[in-house]
Amino acid sequence: xxxxxxxxxxxxxxxxxxxxxxxxxxxxxxxxxxxxxxxxxxxxxxxxxxxxxxxxxxxxxxxxxxxxxxxxxxxxxxxxxxxxxxxxxxxxxxxxxxxxxxxxxxxxxxxxxxxxxxxxxxxxxxxxxxxxxxxxxxxxxxxxxxxxxxxxxxxxxxxxxxxxxxxxxxxxxxxxxxxxxxxxxxxxxxxxxxxxxxxxxxxxxxxxxxxxxxxxxxxxxxxxxxxxxxxxxxxxxxxxxxxxxxxxxxxxxxxxxxxxxxxxxxxxxxxxxxxxxxxxxxxxx
Amino acid sequence: xxxxxxxxxxxxxxxxxxxxxxxxxxxxxxxxxxxxxxxxxxxxxxxxxxxxxxxxxxxxxxxxxxxxxxxxxxxxxxxxxxxxxxxxxxxxxxxxxxxxxxxxxxxxxxxxxxxxxxxxxxxxxxxxxxxxxxxxxxxxxxxxxxxxxxxxxxxxxxxxxxxxxxxxxxxxxxxxxxxxxxxxxxxxxxxxxxxxxxxxxxxxxxxxxxxxxxxxxxxxxxxxxxxxxxxxxxxxxxxxxxxxxxxxxxxxxxxxxxxxxxxxxxxxxxxxxxxxxxxxxxxxxxxxxxxxxxxxxxxxxxxxxxxxxxxxxxxxxxxxxxxxxxxxxxxxxxxxxxxxxxxxxxxxxxxxxxxxxxxxxxxxxxxxxxxxxxxxxxxxxxxxxxxxxxxxxxxxxxxxxxxxxxxxxxxxxxxxxxxxxxxxxxxxxxxxxxxxxxxxxxxxxxxxxxxxxxxxxxxxxxxxxxxxxx
Numbered sequence: 001x002x003x004x005x006x007x008x009x010x011x012x013x014x015x016x017x018x019x020x021x022x023x024x025x026x027x028x029x030x031x032x033x034x035x036x037x038x039x040x041x042x043x044x045x046x047x048x049x050x051x052x053x054x055x056x057x058x059x060x061x062x063x064x065x066x067x068x069x070x071x072x073x074x075x076x077x078x079x080x081x082x083x084x085x086x087x088x089x090x091x092x093x094x095x096x097x098x099x100x101x102x103x104x105x106x107x108x109x110x111x112x113x114x115x116x117x118x119x120x121x122x123x124x125x126x127x128x129x130x131x132x133x134x135x136x137x138x139x140x141x142x143x144x145x146x147x148x149x150x151x152x153x154x155x156x157x158x159x160x161x162x163x164x165x166x167x168x169x170x171x172x173x174x175x176x177x178x179x180x181x182x183x184x185x186x187x188x189x190x191x192x193x194x195x196x197x198x199x200x201x202x203x204x205x206x207x208x209x210x211x212x213x214x215x216x217x218x219x220x221x222x223x224x225x226x227x228x229x230x231x232x233x234x235x236x237x238x239x240x241x242x243x244x245x246x247x248x249x250x251x252x253x254x255x256x257x258x259x260x261x262x263x264x265x266x267x268x269x270x271x272x273x274x275x276x277x278x279x280x281x282x283x284x285x
Numbered sequence: 286x287x288x289x290x291x292x293x294x295x296x297x298x299x300x301x302x303x304x305x306x307x308x309x310x311x312x313x314x315x316x317x318x319x320x321x322x323x324x325x326x327x328x329x330x331x332x333x334x335x336x337x338x339x340x341x342x343x344x345x346x347x348x349x350x351x352x353x354x355x356x357x358x359x360x361x362x363x364x365x366x367x368x369x370x371x372x373x374x375x376x377x378x379x380x381x382x383x384x385x386x387x388x389x390x391x392x393x394x395x396x397x398x399x400x401x402x403x404x405x406x407x408x409x410x411x412x413x414x415x416x417x418x419x420x421x422x423x424x425x426x427x428x429x430x431x432x433x434x435x436x437x438x439x440x441x442x443x444x445x446x447x448x449x450x451x452x453x454x455x456x457x458x459x460x461x462x463x464x465x466x467x468x469x470x471x472x473x474x475x476x477x478x479x480x481x482x483x484x485x486x487x488x489x490x491x492x493x494x495x496x497x498x499x500x501x502x503x504x505x506x507x508x509x510x511x512x513x514x515x516x517x518x519x520x521x522x523x524x525x526x527x528x529x530x531x532x533x534x535x536x537x538x539x540x541x542x543x544x545x546x547x548x549x550x551x552x553x554x555x556x557x558x559x560x561x562x563x564x565x566x567x568x569x570x571x572x573x574x575x576x577x578x579x580x581x582x583x584x585x586x587x588x589x590x591x592x593x594x595x596x597x598x599x600x601x602x603x604x605x606x607x608x609x610x611x612x613x614x615x616x617x618x619x620x621x622x623x624x625x626x627x628x629x630x631x632x633x634x635x636x637x638x639x640x641x642x643x644x645x646x647x648x649x650x651x652x653x654x655x656x657x658x659x660x661x662x663x664x665x666x667x668x669x670x671x672x673x674x675x676x677x678x679x680x681x682x683x684x685x686x687x688x689x690x691x692x693x694x695x696x697x698x699x700x701x702x703x704x705x706x707x708x709x710x711x712x713x714x715x716x717x718x719x720x721x722x723x724x725x726x727x728x729x730x731x732x733x734x735x736x737x738x739x740x741x742x743x744x745x746x747x748x749x750x751x752x753x754x755x
Contacts, residue, residue, distance in 0.1 A: 003438075004718060007445035010402050014547035015453050020538065209544075 013202075017148035019214040021221050024158035026056040030084035030117075031064040032075060032107075034094045035125060040066030043125055047088050050122075050133045050281070053161035060085075070094050072110050079115050087111060088120040091278065104274055112258045112270075112284045118155060119258075121274060121282045132279050134252065137164040141255040142242050144269060146170040146207040146233075149257070153214055155283060156255040162226040167249060168214065169232040170207035171241045177203070200235065207233050239272055246280055258284040305631040309352055313630035316345055320623060325666035328707070334667070335612045338619025345626035346373050354629045376625030377618050378673075381486050383584025386614060388480060390591035391565060392434045393608050394598065396442075398558035399548035401430065405446045406545035414454050414536025417519060417526045420463065423447055424515040427467045428507065431474025432481045433566065436711035440471045444718040454539050461724045462522025465731075466514065468715025469738050472702045473510045475711070476503050476695070480569055480583070483617075484672035484698035491676035492684075492691040495573040496583075502692065506749045510742050517738060554597055565590045617669070624673050628681075637678040644682070644690060652689040653747050659697025660743050664704035672698045689750055696746040703739040706731040 031044045044064050051057050063082055069075035079087060092105035103109070104121075112119050123132055141156035143149055146168060153168070160166040177200070185192045211231040218229065232245055246254065254277065258270040274282055320341040327334060349355045350372075359367040360375065395401070408426055412418040423443050430439035447463045475482035479489045479499040489499055518524065527533045549555050568575070568590070572583045595602045627633050643658070644651050662671050675694045684690055702709025706716045706728060712735075719726045 003441050004445055004714070004721065007402070007441050008449060010399075010548040011406070011446045011449040014402070014406050014544050015449055016542050016544050016547070018538075018542040 016209050016213070019150055019153060019210060019217045021217055022150055022154045024055060024154050025085045026054065026060050028082060028084045029060045029062050029086045029088065030079065030082050031062065032069055032087060032089040032093065033066045035066050037066055039125065040064055043128060046128055046133060047122065050135060052135065054136060055158040069107070072106050075107055075111060076114055079111070079117070084117050086120060087115060087117050088122060090122045090124045092124070101278055102275060119284045121284055123279050123281065127279050133281060136161050136253045138249060138251050139164060139253045139255060140167040140169055140246065140249065140251045142169045143257060144171060144173065144238060147210040152255060152257055152285060155285060157218065157227065159253055159255065159283060160227050165228045165230060167230045167232055168211050169242065169245055171238045172203045172235045173238050174235045175237065177235060204233050204235070238269055242273060243276065246277060251280060253281050253283060255283045256285070305354065309354070310631045310635055312348070313345065313627055314632045314635060316341060317623070317627055317632055321666050321670060324670065333612045335615030335619060338616045338623065342373070342619040342622040345623050349626045349629060355626070373622050377621045378487070380490065380582055380584040382614060382617055384480060384486055384587045385483065385617065386609065387584060387587025387591045388435070389609055390605055391587060391594055392438055393605050394591070394594035395558045395562055396438070398550060398554045400555060400558045400562065401434070401442055402548040403545045403555070405442055406543045409446065409450050410540050410543055410545070412540070413533060414540040415527050415533065416456055416459055416524050419450070420466065420519055420524050421515060423463065423467060424470050424511060427470040428474035428477065428511050431471045431711070432477035433562070436471040436475045436482060436709065437714055439474060440468060440711040440714040443467050444715060448718060448722050450540065453542070454536055459522060459524055460722060461719060461726070462518060462524060464715050464719050465734055466518035468712045469514055469703045469735060470511060471711035472699050472709055473507055473514065473742065476699050477507045482699055483669050485695055487669070487672045488676045488691055488695050491680050493686040494691065496570045500570070506746060510745055513741060513745065514738055517741065561590065561594060620670055620673060624677060628677060633674065633678050633681065636674070637682055640678055641682065648689055649751055652693040652750055655690055655693035656697040656747055656750060657743060659694050660701035660704065663698045663701025664708040668698040668702060668709065692750055696750065700739060700742050700746055703735055703742060704732065
């Protein structure tokens, strides 16, 4: 390694991402169900209870579409017309496929990718119990790239009730890590043990440093006052670790990114989580 | 065999030069030209400096001894002991090697504490991300680091930071201007102290110029040349202050993300390194006046500080030994041997006769011509052989220590490095960082951009020399 590389590395490491709080607008909320009007009203009321304490929710204007968006096209058109700041819906809308829990259904899958508004994916009406959907006391934001993801943090902060706990989770995929280390182990010029130790430490340090700036920014700005910020930064099989964390901490709301600039399909981690954690509300950005 | 008095050095041995035929002198002069050409085309022939100098040292020694030019036999040390010390070992200027080895190790270990990166990041944050303030901060930092550390390390530290910080500020369009300016400033900073560059060490020690004397003479020029260079660069590359409060606030937020503590290995070692760096500068500066140190010399100071710093890494000092620029040290050793042989072969006397014509032009014209000629020569090949050769010749001609001619060589050898990218190691590093950042910069492009700066600096140096130093 040349000395230029050495110093560049030091300075790149010193140039850290800092969290700057941004505004989360929740002026217009749209609820989309495939229920009849009465059931739809009850479902909407439950959502409103669930979201009590979310920043800016008190002054939001609610629009409910119950059974009016049978086709994906109709749903997208409705979203385009209303320009909501948040769309609330559930899996397998207008479909019987919810009996086979292997997909989200066409509506939710397309909606999360097409609309710019966050989608709050809730349990289906039959699973919408008080126990499952109570409040947003325990919110977890999950990502494999926390550092610099201010939008994700903004929404997670906004959706955590005062007095609640926000967990910022960052799990590095150990499968990918081991694959690269396997290659490093075959390159004589690189010391494998040193590479393992330093890369692992660096991968985990960056999100940890970012969490620290989040704590500082929230404290300095008086934002998120009364929110306890915790972090879970580790390596492992992402899906297993997140699932275990959600269950162990009895998370009320998961906040995650679903869009991927490189592909049309949902972000690699979001889809399996959304399919498997069917009873956990998810805010999909 | 007649013993040589070691204390008096090799110069004493050659004080009564043998009658060397002209054809022999011509052969050795040819060798010297060959060495200089090989060094100039080092990149083309894909050979390291140490090897080039080593090959010429071997040939010179072999021929020198075969032709009976070299004094052989025992030497007598200051205790009157007879030592068998090969003639080629006596040719090496060990104090110079000691200063370079000791200060390189010291700087390397001190860098590991994060001290210099801490200073660099602090300055970046203090600038608030304003490009104009950054240019001044980085410019002054380049000069100071070049003076305290060495040109190459200064360029690496400041150049690396520049690339990262301008990237963070979305100012990559200014990167070329910044890097070029910093490259040019390394050679100005290299003029500030006796130990800032190798030509300074070689010429300064030969002329008997003390550290403080060197600093007092060079500092005013360095300040003026730095200010002029930065002002010219700001104008040429359109580096101006940020226009409004919103832009300033955005830039401040962007550089606020820099964490100066990131590179710190430990707080205690950081503080220790800061204290030791200050102590190092004080001891080097006072080496000619302080008791004990004035006997042991600057090489002792440099090596002693290196040893003290290495105690921190006592079980892994080999890591720092590996990082020493052995190519540079090998090059010096080989070069000193070649020059010593050239002295015995009367090549230096031959060049000296030519130089006498320049010196005969008088203080005014002679020192000016010598400065410009030194700069021209340094621009196309390594300035170290030039400095070593001219120092030896000026010393041999009995030039007094306060003569302006010494300064002509010092200014010329340093500033000549700003004319071409191969003129100095630090400008070569600047070009390497430019290319690493995928910016276009050809040899001719560098010369075109740098020549106006170098011309202004050389004119300033000549004027300074003629007005204040003659």
